[in-house]
Amino acid sequence: MMEINIWGMIGLYGGVIGGLLGWWFGRQKARKNRGLDELYYHIWQKARSYSWYVTLGALYVFFTLLSFGIELSTAMVLGILLLTQVASWGIIGIMMTINMSSAAPLQPSRVKVGLFVFMTSIIVFTIISILTTNWLFLLFSIPPNLIALFTALIPKRKDSEVTY
Numbered sequence: 001m002m003e004i005n006i007w008g009m010i011g012l013y014g015g016v017i018g019g020l021l022g023w024w025f026g027r028q029k030a031r032k033n034r035g036l037d038e039l040y041y042h043i044w045q046k047a048r049s050y051s052w053y054v055t056l057g058a059l060y061v062f063f064t065l066l067s068f069g070i071e072l073s074t075a076m077v078l079g080i081l082l083l084t085q086v087a088s089w090g091i092i093g094i095m096m097t098i099n100m101s102s103a104a105p106l107q108p109s110r111v112k113v114g115l116f117v118f119m120t121s122i123i124v125f126t127i128i129s130i131l132t133t134n135w136l137f138l139l140f141s142i143p144p145n146l147i148a149l150f151t152a153l154i155p156k157r158k159d160s161e162v163t164y
Contacts, residue, residue, distance in 0.1 A: 043100060047093035054088035054119075055081060061123055070130060080126065091118075091149070098153060106153065114152025118145050 030036050062077055099105045125141035 039100060043096045044089075044093050047089050047096055050092045051085055051089035054092075055085045057119075058084040061126075065127065065130065072130065076130075095153060111152045114148040114150075117148035117151070121145050121148065 027036070030040070058081055062072060062081075065072060095106065095111065121141045121144040125138050129135050129137040
């Protein structure tokens with residue numbers, strides 16, 4: 001007989017409900033502030049398109065792990081792929097929004113370095129977690145990921161902008 005994990009079910013469906021509520025309230029707020037214009041739709045459509053490239057890269061990582069004989073569960077792979085798709089869509093969308101609306105656009109070199117560190121950290125700690133079967137190693141990827149995101153998303157200040 002199969003056991004039902006009540007906390008897993010609460011997390012699974014509670015996450016969906018929370019995500020949908022956040023999306024709905026965000027859209028209502030954006031509609032009030034006239035934020036749902038052509039630029040908004042263009043940015044998020046492009047972000048969704050680019051996120052598929054990131055997801056394709058994650059698929060190649062999983063196929064490489066499988067070719068080395070590492071056992072992967074279907075739920076784990078699908079969960080990581082879903083997280084990769086949604087997170088990359090959000091991060092790329094935020095980067096494009098900042099670039100389109102900021103007076104000081106992001107420097108491509110900082111963005112590339114930040115994304116490289118971010119992706120490398122996720123890949124390395126995911127592989128370590130899979131090899132050791134200890135998912136707590138993924139928590140170690142949070143600090144380098146935050147540093148990488150701040151490096152990529154915060155425009156570098158020019159010396160002339162510094163006020164004393």
